[in-house]
Amino acid sequence: xxxxxxxxxxxxxxxxxxxxxxxxxxxxxxxxxxxxxxxxxxxxxxxxxxxxxxxxxxxxxxxxxxxxxxxxxxxxxxxxxxxxxxxxxxxxxxxxxxxxxxxxxxxxxxxxxxxxxxxxxxxxxxxxxxxxxxxxxxxxxxxxxxxxxxxxxxxxxxxxxxxxxxxxxxxxxxxxxxxxxxxxxxxxxxxxxxxxxxxxxxxxxxxxxxxxxxxxxxxxxxxxxxxxxxxxxxxxxxxxxxxxxxxxxxxxxxxxxxxxxxxxxxxxxxxxxxxxxxxxxxxxxxxxxxxxxxxxxxxxxxxxxxxxxxxxxxxxxxxxxxxxxxxxxxxxxxxxxxxxxxxxxxxxxxxxxxxxxxxxxxxxxxxxxxxxxxxxxxxxxxx
Numbered sequence: 001x002x003x004x005x006x007x008x009x010x011x012x013x014x015x016x017x018x019x020x021x022x023x024x025x026x027x028x029x030x031x032x033x034x035x036x037x038x039x040x041x042x043x044x045x046x047x048x049x050x051x052x053x054x055x056x057x058x059x060x061x062x063x064x065x066x067x068x069x070x071x072x073x074x075x076x077x078x079x080x081x082x083x084x085x086x087x088x089x090x091x092x093x094x095x096x097x098x099x100x101x102x103x104x105x106x107x108x109x110x111x112x113x114x115x116x117x118x119x120x121x122x123x124x125x126x127x128x129x130x131x132x133x134x135x136x137x138x139x140x141x142x143x144x145x146x147x148x149x150x151x152x153x154x155x156x157x158x159x160x161x162x163x164x165x166x167x168x169x170x171x172x173x174x175x176x177x178x179x180x181x182x183x184x185x186x187x188x189x190x191x192x193x194x195x196x197x198x199x200x201x202x203x204x205x206x207x208x209x210x211x212x213x214x215x216x217x218x219x220x221x222x223x224x225x226x227x228x229x230x231x232x233x234x235x236x237x238x239x240x241x242x243x244x245x246x247x248x249x250x251x252x253x254x255x256x257x258x259x260x261x262x263x264x265x266x267x268x269x270x271x272x273x274x275x276x277x278x279x280x281x282x283x284x285x286x287x288x289x290x291x292x293x294x295x296x297x298x299x300x301x302x303x304x305x306x307x308x309x310x311x312x313x314x315x316x317x318x319x320x321x322x323x324x325x326x327x328x329x330x331x332x333x334x335x336x337x338x339x340x341x342x343x344x345x346x347x348x349x350x351x352x353x354x355x356x357x358x359x360x361x362x363x364x365x366x367x368x369x370x371x372x373x374x375x376x377x378x379x380x381x382x383x
Contacts, residue, residue, distance in 0.1 A: 040065075040078035047083035052092050059087065059098040066105040066112075076111055082119040088140075089124070093133040100128055100139035107147040116147060117156045126163045129170055129185075134178070141184035148188060154195035164192060164201065165209035172214060179224045186218070186230035193237040202241050211238060212247040219256040229269040232257060236276035245283040254280060254289040254296075261299040261315070267308050274303065274314040281321035290322045297328060298335045306344050309353055316341070316360040323363040332364050345375060 043065070046058040062080060065071040075081075084106065087099035103121060106112040116122065125147075128140035147153040157163055171185040189211075192201050205211040211234070218231035235253060238244045248254070253276070260273035277300075280286035290296040300322075303315045319337065322328045332338070341361045348354035358375040365372065 040074050040080070043075070044079045044083050047080070047087065052090075052095060055087065055090070056092075056095055056098055059084070059095070059102050062102050063105055066102065066108070069109060072106070072109055072112055075106070076115045081106060081112070081115045081121065085116070085119055085121045085124050088128050088136075093131075093136060096128065096131060097133060097135040097139055100125065100136055100143055104139060104143035104146050107143060107150075107153070110150050110152070113147045113150045113153050117153060122147070122153070122156055122160060122163070126160070126166070129167065134181075137181060138184070141181060141188060145184060145188050145191060148191035151195055154192050154201070157192055158195060158200050158204070161204065164189060164204045168205065168209040168211050168214060171218070175218065175223065175227060179227050182218075183224075183226045183230045186227070186234050190230065190234045190237055193234070202238060202244070206238055206241060206244050206247070212244055212253070213251045216248075216251040216253050216256065219253060221256070221259060225266065225269060228260070229266070229272055232260070232269065232272040232276050236272060236279050239276060239279035242283065245280045246285055248276075248280050249283070249285040249289045254286065255293045258290065258293050258296045258299045261303050263302055263305070267311055270303055271308070271311040271314060274300070274311060274318055278314050278318040278321060281318055284325075287322045287325045287328065290318075291325055291328050291331065297322065297331045297337075301332070301335050301337045301340060304337070304340045304344060306348065306353060309350065312344065313352060313356045316344075316356040319360050320363045323360070323366065329364055329366065337364055 043058055043062060046054050049055060065075055084099050084102050087095055090096050107116055125140045125144050128136050131137050167185050167189055171182045175182040195201055215231045215235045219228050235248060239248055257273045257277050260270050281290055300315050300318055303311055306312050323332060341357050345354060345357035345361060348357060361375050362372055
């Protein structure tokens, strides 16, 4: 090795091991990987800190953690829930929006939803539905809908008593300016009606908030389809109560639902509308409302398509109900219901479809008591 080469190698050695200044301290608002992944108590501390930038970064870090079920449990155990709930009242609207979105991830598991209830999160999210910032309202609705997948949360919302009637009012206030948000409100109310033993929820919606006439307004064909679809679903759930069926007829819901019963409507929307009709037509008032509506029975016959199984079953159930009125059976005969039902019965791919078609055929052919044997059933053997 010549002299110049040795000098260069010596200089590299000196540079590699020379004394260097201490590393620059991180900025106060810096969030390291170790902070995001490991230090759950540190996360809670920073969520409650004084620096608004740190609070926002801590919320984003919490979101990353909450996507993992194991980390979600550790976040709950460390006290993340009350810290995030408190940020729903933060002066900064971005922080409030982040907080509501983070709670939506927290309640993805029941342990998080129960912790939210325990720390007053439902009340805070309900208040956030009226926040000045639209993003906060959107995220609050999403979080409540996610939490309402669990029966314990639905029960807690029912026990608050004022939340569900207020949501019904907010839907009407939002429907013109923000139909997507109005749809979210209706989806939330529908989820709450699915609670076990839902008499209390039905009372709050039907009696306290007068939901049936309001849903008739929301079924207006001039409104966006997602809103009308959600309104039809909620109406079908509320119509499980007898007086709600009568109210639905009185406020004119039946013709509005029949307008959706055609092959050109969205299948999901038509399925929800016909399901609501099947509940309403259990009552005599509902049957005659369909009979008297212009094109009502032909509309139901038009959606008898076995390729859309649930819609077809809902339509046949409704026809069974309406055909208890003698006038309806004559109209059904004239609009060709019998051949359609026979084809569905003969080519049914599932037992549910076949049995629904058999019931509809027998009801449409009814002449006098006793009923004829159900199509497809073995004949009665006289003893």
